[in-house]
Amino acid sequence: MSVESGTGAMRAEREAIVAAARSLFQRGLTHGSTGNLSVRAGEHVLVTPTGSSLGTVEADELSLIDLTGAHVGGPKPSKEAFLHAALLRARPRATAVVHTHSTHAAAVSCMDGLDPDDALPPLTAYFAMRVGRLPLLPYYAPGDRALGPAAEEKARTHPALLLSNHGPIVAGASLGAALDAVEELEETAKLFLLLRGLPTRPLTAEQRRALADPLN
Structure with a gap:
């Protein structure tokens, strides 16, 4: 299927991305023109375009890339599109990636x-189930493609990553699963900051293992 002929077939994926983008923006999980989303569409990936706000992006404004991160159709993609491609390469069962600056x-x-x-x-069972362990990647400037190999390597064994001085990025089996995980990550980060300096009782290693998603 050509890129052009696939446009109509991707309508459902486009509308799902826009609905998710609106939800993230309206609930304050992104701001301004931060954050980006992507969904597999056959052999290609739909991703939000560069400079767009998740609060206003429209279905026909989405970019199309391939799994190398190359731009193949639509407006210019987010400068972090290569990162979405890296996570999707690393996780063949994943169909969506969500990145926020929550x-x-x-x-x-x-x-x-x-x-x-x-x-x-x-701190919670839902974090253990939806996120698991959260690796922290070193700092890279936004758009620095050197981040791609580092993220791809870590993503092979972890669906969620935290980018230093930047924010989280999560791959999921579905767009809904990726959204649930990135929101659970944000809520756990909030709890972590609220509890700083207080005695806490995280899940034990055994409790964590019992809750781990075997697909993560």
């Missing part, structure tokens, strides 16, 4: 002394 997760990404292999403790 306030509390971004705040945690700026903190010193985090465990780079496990940036947030498993």
Whole structure:
């Protein structure tokens, strides 16, 4: 199927991306022109375009890339489209990627002394189920394609990543699953910051293992 002939067939995916974008924006999980979403569409990937706001982007404004991150149709994609392609390559069962600059997760990404292999403790069962362990990637400037290989390597074993001084990015088996995970990550980051300096009781290693998604 050509890119042109696939436009109509992608209508459902386009509308799903716009609905998810509106939801993220209206609930304050993105602001301004931050954040981007993508969904597999056959051999290609639909992704929000560069400079767009998730509060106003329209279905016909979405970009189309391939799994190398190359632009193949529509407006110019987000400068982080290559990152979406990297996660989808690393996770063949994933169909969607959500990246936000949500306030509390971004705040945690700026903190010193985090465990780079496990940036947030498993404070709730839902975090353990939907996110699992959260690796913290080193800082890269926005759009720096050197982030791609680092993200792809970590994403092979982790569906969610935290980008230092930036924010979270999550791959999911569906767009809904990716949205649930990125929201759970944000809520856990909020709890983590609220509880700083207080004694906490995270899930034990055994409790965490019992809740782990075997597909993650």
